[in-house]
Amino acid sequence: MRADIAVLPGDGIGPEVTAAAVAVLQAVAHRFRHAFDFAPHDIGGIAIDRHGDPLPPSTLAACRRADAVLLGAVGGPQWSDPNARVRPEQGLLALRKGLGLYANLRPVRPHPATLGAAPIKAHLLSGVDLVVVRELTGGIYFGEKTRSADGASDLCSYSVAEIERVVRRACVLARLRRGHVTSVDKANVLETSRLWREVAARIARDEFPDVTLEHQLVDSMAMHLLSKPRAYDVIVTENMFGDILTDEASMLAGSMGLLPSASLGDGRSGAPTHCPIDSACAAERPAMDGRAGVSASRESDARDGRRQTTMGLYEPIHGSAPDIAGRGIANPVGAILSGALLLRHSLGLEAEAACVEQAVAATLEAGVFSADLAPNGRAAGTGEVADAVIERITAISRVPE
Amino acid sequence: MRADIAVLPGDGIGPEVTAAAVAVLQAVAHRFRHAFDFAPHDIGGIAIDRHGDPLPPSTLAACRRADAVLLGAVGGPQWSDPNARVRPEQGLLALRKGLGLYANLRPVRPHPATLGAAPIKAHLLSGVDLVVVRELTGGIYFGEKTRSADGASDLCSYSVAEIERVVRRACVLARLRRGHVTSVDKANVLETSRLWREVAARIARDEFPDVTLEHQLVDSMAMHLLSKPRAYDVIVTENMFGDILTDEASMLAGSMGLLPSASLGDGRSGAPTHCPIDSACAAERPAMDGRAGVSASRESDARDGRRQTTMGLYEPIHGSAPDIAGRGIANPVGAILSGALLLRHSLGLEAEAACVEQAVAATLEAGVFSADLAPNGRAAGTGEVADAVIERITAISRVPE
Numbered sequence: 167m168r169a170d171i172a173v174l175p176g177d178g179i180g181p182e183v184t185a186a187a188v189a190v191l192q193a194v195a196h197r198f199r200h201a202f203d204f205a206p207h208d209i210g211g212i213a214i215d216r217h218g219d220p221l222p223p224s225t226l227a228a229c230r231r232a233d234a235v236l237l238g239a240v241g242g243p244q245w246s247d248p249n250a251r252v253r254p255e256q257g258l259l260a261l262r263k264g265l266g267l268y269a270n271l272r273p274v275r276p277h278p279a280t281l282g283a284a285p286i287k288a289h290l291l292s293g294v295d296l297v298v299v300r301e302l303t304g305g306i307y308f309g310e311k312t313r314s315a316d317g318a319s320d321l322c323s324y325s326v327a328e329i330e331r332v333v334r335r336a337c338v339l340a341r342l343r344r345g346h347v348t349s350v351d352k353a354n355v356l357e358t359s360r361l362w363r364e365v366a367a368r369i370a371r372d373e374f375p376d377v378t379l380e381h382q383l384v385d386s387m388a389m390h391l392l393s394k395p396r397a398y399d400v401i402v403t404e405n406m407f408g409d410i411l412t413d414e415a416s417m418l419a420g421s422m423g424l425l426p427s428a429s430l431g432d433g434r435s436g437a438p439t440h441c442p443i444d445s446a447c448a449a450e451r452p453a454m455d456g457r458a459g460v461s462a463s464r465e466s467d468a469r470d471g472r473r474q475t476t477m478g479l480y481e482p483i484h485g486s487a488p489d490i491a492g493r494g495i496a497n498p499v500g501a502i503l504s505g506a507l508l509l510r511h512s513l514g515l516e517a518e519a520a521c522v523e524q525a526v527a528a529t530l531e532a533g534v535f536s537a538d539l540a541p542n543g544r545a546a547g548t549g550e551v552a553d554a555v556i557e558r559i560t561a562i563s564r565v566p567e
Numbered sequence: 568m569r570a571d572i573a574v575l576p577g578d579g580i581g582p583e584v585t586a587a588a589v590a591v592l593q594a595v596a597h598r599f600r601h602a603f604d605f606a607p608h609d610i611g612g613i614a615i616d617r618h619g620d621p622l623p624p625s626t627l628a629a630c631r632r633a634d635a636v637l638l639g640a641v642g643g644p645q646w647s648d649p650n651a652r653v654r655p656e657q658g659l660l661a662l663r664k665g666l667g668l669y670a671n672l673r674p675v676r677p678h679p680a681t682l683g684a685a686p687i688k689a690h691l692l693s694g695v696d697l698v699v700v701r702e703l704t705g706g707i708y709f710g711e712k713t714r715s716a717d718g719a720s721d722l723c724s725y726s727v728a729e730i731e732r733v734v735r736r737a738c739v740l741a742r743l744r745r746g747h748v749t750s751v752d753k754a755n756v757l758e759t760s761r762l763w764r765e766v767a768a769r770i771a772r773d774e775f776p777d778v779t780l781e782h783q784l785v786d787s788m789a790m791h792l793l794s795k796p797r798a799y800d801v802i803v804t805e806n807m808f809g810d811i812l813t814d815e816a817s818m819l820a821g822s823m824g825l826l827p828s829a830s831l832g833d834g835r836s837g838a839p840t841h842c843p844i845d846s847a848c849a850a851e852r853p854a855m856d857g858r859a860g861v862s863a864s865r866e867s868d869a870r871d872g873r874r875q876t877t878m879g880l881y882e883p884i885h886g887s888a889p890d891i892a893g894r895g896i897a898n899p900v901g902a903i904l905s906g907a908l909l910l911r912h913s914l915g916l917e918a919e920a921a922c923v924e925q926a927v928a929a930t931l932e933a934g935v936f937s938a939d940l941a942p943n944g945r946a947a948g949t950g951e952v953a954d955a956v957i958e959r960i961t962a963i964s965r966v967p968e
């Protein structure tokens with residue numbers, strides 16, 4: 167297939183890890199006979215420097231036209247003056263919002279080879295395989311903010327519709343997995359959380375009788391994520407809680423540098439349509455709200471010989487790590503695995519996605535670790551890790567479904 | 568000395584663990600020749616059942632009159648109908664607010680004997696000794712809440728004065744410890760956090776040049792708390808972040824059942840006066856804002872032959888654990904150590920506090936564990952653990968200062 171991928175390297179180690187991910191995707195294209203086009207665009211601090219805007223209109227427009235977006239990271243000390251009019255993070259938030267990407271999937275599946283680097287005891291980690299579905303375009307991130315001489319405020323608000331769509335997404339994902347959803351809130355204190363709990367319970371009961379739903383308070387979740395991580399399958403929560411819990415969950419994997427993410431919406435129209443968790447879903451399951459299952463995808467693509475694609479934004483969950491930027495030592499695995507999620511969720515290329523994941527696993531198994539995973543041993547550079555993955559992609563002859 | 572202690576057992580395992588803590592405090596009174604009076608009052612679910620109010624006015628009034636308050640836990644499934652007009656947690660929140668207890672201290676110092684129960688690798692935990700100072704009467708917990716057919720909202724707001732006083736508290740505490748404060752916020756997204764960061768930086772720079780202050784984003788804190796817990800001394804943060812981070816931090820100790828907390832204000836008047844972190848502080852340091860250092864304390868006590876006391880609320884950080892309530896198996900250590908904090912912070916009885924802490928340490932060292940710490944071994948009941956602590960309090964002949 168042909169696909170246009172917008173690449174937003176951003177700041178700090180962003181350019182290094184996206185370069186590694188692009189190299190891997192190019193190897194995939196070569197091996198599986200696809201044609202991927204990669205077009206770079208500015209976002210974050212570098213976009214402030216070049217355009218005076220952390221999300222220049224040209225970048226947003228290019229992302230809207232693309233089949234998928236691959237992003238590095240944004241931010242850095244030179245742009246973090248609290249009194250600055252614009253901040254790099256605003257670019258990322260505006261992009262998520264502008265593309266309607268309300269569901270942020272953060273899978274955590276610790277690899278046996280990297281358990282040594284995790285602060286959590288290894289016996290708790292074997293078999294851990296969870297995905298956090300974080301609501302990404304609502305909550306306190308996007309509510310009205312005020313500032314006066316005496317104080318400041320941030321409004322956290324959620325509409326019923328915002329909760330419904332992300333909970334649906336989590337339930338659909340759970341169906342493709344082990345069928346269990348844990349909805350996280352603070353319903354004993356927050357009104358938004360009481361609404362969240364009600365809506366989650368109703369959606370699960372009325373639309374997903376085959377999925378089991380459990381409610382958990384966010385404080386207790388922060389604890390159980392560590393004490394019994396195997397108990398979780400899909401965890402769905404609001405924006406701020408998801409931000410905190412996914413960074414915490416990254417410690418199950420050994421290094422935050424290993425973890426990818428996918429941010430998904432309902433496709434190009436912005437209207438809720440079908441389950442876009444992955445292409446298998448639309449084919450195997452009835453559309454969950456009774457509407458047609460394909461209108462969100464790029465129908466014109468079908469006409470010009472492409473497969474249908476679903477817009478998504480793919481980024482490692484780590485930040486811009488300014489302290490190690492430019493030294494070629496950043497862990498590219500989170501970015502590379504984000505590329506795998508891009509293949510799966512936006513392009514519907516499951517075999518290709520699995521191939522990348524397998525190659526990464528084989529690379530880790532071979533002990534090719536970046537400095538975050540091998541603090542005292544011989545560490546591989548960003549490029550070496552990418553090369554090792556590419557070598558294995560090229561070598562893997564039969565790709566299991 | 569004589570002291571009146573209001574006891575609020577609350578719900579679930581609350582009555583069991585407070586009974587254990589009271590027994591221990593009685594042993595302390597006997598051994599050190601004090602006269603403590605314990606008066607029980609209703610709060611939470613049981614107060615709803617008996618008075619139709621999770622914080623009956625009589626309970627609040629009794630707490631205001633007392634020298635200190637010892638609380639168990641509130642809440643349970645029978646009171647958690649989301650549509651209920653009143654909820655047990657409201658009683659606790661109203662009590663914290665009503666007594667002006669804006670600084671919640673949650674010390675975490677893993678004991679060598681319980682590291683086996685922690686999900687964190689033991690080598691990361693030796694030497695960990697941190698205190699989270701959580702802002703307790705502001706933020707999204709107490710902001711305006713709205714609900715409509717379409718959605719809901721919670722307002723998070725902070726005044727400059729609210730941030731100043733809790734940051735001061737954290738800095739004073741740090742002076743008595745290793746002199747390092749980590750202020751946690753989400754300044755790259757929230758306006759309240761940007762204000763928090765500014766105010767924290769100013770207070771530290773202008774008033775505590777001897778304390779080092781570091782800022783950390785809450786998501787990254789959730790990670791570093793696990794990967795390098797030894798790096799932290801005092802962590803200060805807003806209400807919601809503190810709620811999540813302290814439950815997470817409890818996993819460093821092995822079981823949430825081990826952890827105590829102290830909630831402190833500025834004393835009886837409610838006006839900010841002196842540093843009440845502990846009695847040593849007022850004696851050793853100049854009052855931080857230049858005002859007199861004692862007006863917050865109960866001056867009348869001096870006249871009737873008592874030492875001065877400072878109001879505080881002491882509670883284990885665990886919840887009401889309805890699943891194990893009434894079975895005599897709950898871990899009373901968090902409640903007992905809360906009693907030690909009461910002796911230290913409200914009554915100024917440092918030697919007595921240290922004695923309790925020493926007795927608890929010796930009990931754990933002897934392998935007397937409740938079921939949460941000894942899931943497969945022979946577990947001691949709530950009363951047995953308390954008895955073991957009391958035995959050691961009685962036996963300890965010389966109490967180190």
Ligand SMILES: CC(C)[C@H](C(=O)O)[C@@H](O)C(=O)O
Pocket residue numbers: 241255258259409483755756786
């Ligand atoms: C950079 C920041 C705005 C962002 C967020 O809080 O969403 C980051 O922490 C993340 O998790 O992607």
Ligand SMILES: CC(C)[C@H](C(=O)O)[C@@H](O)C(=O)O
Pocket residue numbers: 354355385642656659660810884
């Ligand atoms: C019971 C609940 C309201 C409370 C809180 O969130 O403050 C509890 O979780 C705590 O940490 O003391």
